[in-house]
Amino acid sequence: xxxxxxxxxxxxxxxxxxxxxxxxxxxxxxxxxxxxxxxxxxxxxxxxxxxxxxxxxxxxxxxxxxxxxxxxxxxxxxxxxxxxxxxxxxxxxxxxxxxxxxxxxxxxxxxxxxxxxxxxxxx
Numbered sequence: 001x002x003x004x005x006x007x008x009x010x011x012x013x014x015x016x017x018x019x020x021x022x023x024x025x026x027x028x029x030x031x032x033x034x035x036x037x038x039x040x041x042x043x044x045x046x047x048x049x050x051x052x053x054x055x056x057x058x059x060x061x062x063x064x065x066x067x068x069x070x071x072x073x074x075x076x077x078x079x080x081x082x083x084x085x086x087x088x089x090x091x092x093x094x095x096x097x098x099x100x101x102x103x104x105x106x107x108x109x110x111x112x113x114x115x116x117x118x119x120x121x122x123x
Contacts, residue, residue, distance in 0.1 A: 006063035016056035017041060024052040065096055092120075 013019060018034070021041045025031045027049070033040075044052055064070070066085075073080050095115050101107035 005068065006061075008061040010059040010061055012058045013056045020052050020055050023055045024049060065094070067096070 022031060024032055025034055026046050041052065056100060062072075069080075069082055072078075073082070097108055097111060101111055
């Protein structure tokens, strides 16, 4: 089975660098100097004030396997809203052949039969 990942940018913070700098300058009480030093923001981040980056937001729609999405959410680099397997009725079982068997018709057949049996017991 061929599997494609679909990614769409839904929204992004306009003028994010200005917003990030303003948020940072509030911390240092230097809002009146906003825009006077083009390296100010990068210097703060290099110094470890990384929370400033969190004020800029990009929202993506990602259609991918549950395996891939679990790898994404393992590390807290973003906020996630994932389709619920508890509240959304599944009506189709997509799966990916493990690399070790992909292209081997006999092993793919065995794997497909196992996945079909697992899906039948799930329904």
